[in-house]
Amino acid sequence: MYAPGVNYFGSRTIITREPEYFAPPVNTYARLGRAVLLLLRNTGRALRMLGEAVANVHYMLSRQNRADLRQQMFVGGIKSLGVITVVALFTGMILALQTGLELRRFGQEVNIGTAVTVVLLREMGPFMTGLIIAASVGSAIAAQMGTMVISEEIAALEIMSINPVRFLVMPRLVALTLMMPFLTIYTDAVGIFGGAIVGSTQLNVSFTAYFDNCTRFAENKDLYVGLFKAMVFGVIIVTVACHQGFGAAEGAVGVGRATRRTVIISFLIILMMGYFITRLFYK
Amino acid sequence: MIRMEQVSKRLGGRVVLDGVELKIEPGETFFIVGTSGAGKSVMLKHMIRLLTPDSGRVWIGEDCISEARGWRLEQIRARFGVLFQSGALLAWLSAGDNVGLPLRQRTNDSDADIDRLAAAKLALVGLADAFDKLPAELSGGMRKRVGLARAIITQPEIVLYDEPTSGLDPVTARTIDALIDSLRQSLGITSVVVTHDLHSALAIGTRIAMLDGGQIVAVGTPAEFVRSTNAKVQQFLEAQFITKHGNWEKAVAT
Ligand SMILES: Nc1ncnc2c1ncn2[C@@H]1O[C@H](COP(=O)(O)OP(=O)(O)OP(=O)(O)O)[C@@H](O)[C@H]1O
Ligand SMILES: [Mg+2]
Numbered sequence: 001m002y003a004p005g006v007n008y009f010g011s012r013t014i015i016t017r018e019p020e021y022f023a024p025p026v027n028t029y030a031r032l033g034r035a036v037l038l039l040l041r042n043t044g045r046a047l048r049m050l051g052e053a054v055a056n057v058h059y060m061l062s063r064q065n066r067a068d069l070r071q072q073m074f075v076g077g078i079k080s081l082g083v084i085t086v087v088a089l090f091t092g093m094i095l096a097l098q099t100g101l102e103l104r105r106f107g108q109e110v111n112i113g114t115a116v117t118v119v120l121l122r123e124m125g126p127f128m129t130g131l132i133i134a135a136s137v138g139s140a141i142a143a144q145m146g147t148m149v150i151s152e153e154i155a156a157l158e159i160m161s162i163n164p165v166r167f168l169v170m171p172r173l174v175a176l177t178l179m180m181p182f183l184t185i186y187t188d189a190v191g192i193f194g195g196a197i198v199g200s201t202q203l204n205v206s207f208t209a210y211f212d213n214c215t216r217f218a219e220n221k222d223l224y225v226g227l228f229k230a231m232v233f234g235v236i237i238v239t240v241a242c243h244q245g246f247g248a249a250e251g252a253v254g255v256g257r258a259t260r261r262t263v264i265i266s267f268l269i270i271l272m273m274g275y276f277i278t279r280l281f282y283k
Numbered sequence: 284m285i286r287m288e289q290v291s292k293r294l295g296g297r298v299v300l301d302g303v304e305l306k307i308e309p310g311e312t313f314f315i316v317g318t319s320g321a322g323k324s325v326m327l328k329h330m331i332r333l334l335t336p337d338s339g340r341v342w343i344g345e346d347c348i349s350e351a352r353g354w355r356l357e358q359i360r361a362r363f364g365v366l367f368q369s370g371a372l373l374a375w376l377s378a379g380d381n382v383g384l385p386l387r388q389r390t391n392d393s394d395a396d397i398d399r400l401a402a403a404k405l406a407l408v409g410l411a412d413a414f415d416k417l418p419a420e421l422s423g424g425m426r427k428r429v430g431l432a433r434a435i436i437t438q439p440e441i442v443l444y445d446e447p448t449s450g451l452d453p454v455t456a457r458t459i460d461a462l463i464d465s466l467r468q469s470l471g472i473t474s475v476v477v478t479h480d481l482h483s484a485l486a487i488g489t490r491i492a493m494l495d496g497g498q499i500v501a502v503g504t505p506a507e508f509v510r511s512t513n514a515k516v517q518q519f520l521e522a523q524f525i526t527k528h529g530n531w532e533k534a535v536a537t
Contacts, residue, residue, distance in 0.1 A: 016333055018334060018335060019295065021293070021294070021295050023296070151369050151371060152368070152369055152371040153373060155333050155367070156365065156367055156371035158333075158360075159363065159365050160389070161357050161360060161361055161385075161389060162388045162389070
């Protein structure tokens with residue numbers, strides 16, 4: 001039987017909000033003040049949505065949702081592998097070439113292995129993966145959520161007492177948070193391999209010497225911190241994308257704006273979080 | 284069943300509803316007509332609290348939905364089925380899964396039971412063979428009918444329809460009319476229908492209200508409505524070739 005209130009837990013975020021109307025600001029201060037207030041409010045809403053998605057993670061285990069998870073992981077990861085491969089390969093090659101040319105002046109070319117590996121594991125691997133996924137998957141999520149708002153699908157879900165955060169945000173959050181570390185490992189591997197190619201073709205460093213050097217100085221900690229970063233980036237991308245998508249208004253224009261903002265805001269937060277996480281683990 | 288008390292609402296800096304007074308009795312098929320942009324959809328959205336009035340109240344039976352929150356609100360909303368103007372189907376689910384969605388998410392019924400019920404509701408709206416089709420593979424009118432099947436699968440007390448027959452061919456439109464009418468006669472469901480199609484309104488409506496300038500300017504049974512002296516109503520009727528001296532009763536008799 002269809003019963004009201006089944007599966008209902010506590011208060012929940014209402015996604016379908018009243019349309020907002022602001023009178024044009026009277027002067028620059030009013031404009032600035034309003035921008036700051038809106039920023040604070042939107043941050044609060046996004047965090048609240050994230051909290052609610054996390055609180056609903058256990059629903060992921062239900063039968064129907066497992067198929068959904070597999071689907072989201074596929075969309076969220078496998079489809080981006082092509083771009084990631086190219087970007088990772090060239091990132092590794094550039095790193096090897098730049099450091100290699102400097103190191104050659106001291107006859108230390110062989111140490112490009114360490115340089116490439118450490119930089120990729122700690123910083124560039126998760127960062128590049130985050131940027132690519134924000135631009136491809138994040139923007140797609142924002143566009144999809146925005147379209148659903150415009151076509152009243154989100155409102156329809158809420159009327160049917162289906163919580164959009166649990167139904168839409170949570171599976172994407174879980175999928176991308178799980179997917180990001182794997183994608184990052186892949187980026188790291190391809191990047192290190194790219195370094196090896198440059199080493200052997202341009203710097204006279206053999207594959208054996210390169211890979212031996214790679215493993216000598218890199219620590220497990222470098223890998224773990226990098227993967228932790230990747231997971232955080234996954235959370236950031238889904239939160240920003242869903243929040244922006246749900247906030248879409250004014251038809252197709254609004255969807256376009258939500259997509260653009262998702263990419264820009266994710267980039268900025270990923271950049272800043274990358275720094276703070278590094279500072280947290282490397283004093 | 285539904286009561287709007289002095290409901291006013293501003294949207295985008297302009298007054299859309301200006302003190303709407305309305306009382307809909309249980310078991311009615313209540314029609315709301317009005318020109319495009321008059322605020323009909325806005326009015327419907329107030330009844331399920333997709334919008335909250337700036338002032339005034341909306342009552343569903345004994346419950347004030349315009350002030351309910353959290354779990355109370357969910358409970359009141361569970362009494363409704365809603366057909367949105369665009370159908371509002373989820374793009375990645377088949378027609379059958381869309382119809383079964385509320386049951387799948389909110390009950391512990393088996394998949395087989397849900398599919399059977401969804402197929403039955405689809406048959407009711409004349410789409411028995413569309414079960415496995417995705418919304419993108421359906422025409423606008425078919426999507427709307429899938430939306431209607433989804434709206435009634437939870438056996439709601441009240442069903443809200445936003446333009447159920449617009450974009451449908453006249454034959455299918457009359458089928459939908461018959462369906463709405465049979466819901467009232469067999470199950471006593473209260474329906475609120477927003478439409479431009481006066482023929483539906485006159486054929487199956489128990490009462491018709493005209494919304495203009497943010498207010499209800501005329502309300503009455505179909506017979507009273509066509510005889511209304513209100514200029515706006517007359518204009519609206521004449522535009523659809525229905526005159527008070529004409530033979531509209533014959534024309535819409537089904
Ligand atoms: N979200 C919104 N933000 C700003 N204005 C809005 C919003 N929704 C509706 N309006 C305004 O409210 C008015 C009424 O809109 P509504 O959608 O209710 O019209 P309608 O009577 O349903 O018309 P139609 O027959 O074309 O569907 C319009 O003038 C519209 O501009
Ligand atoms: Mg409308």
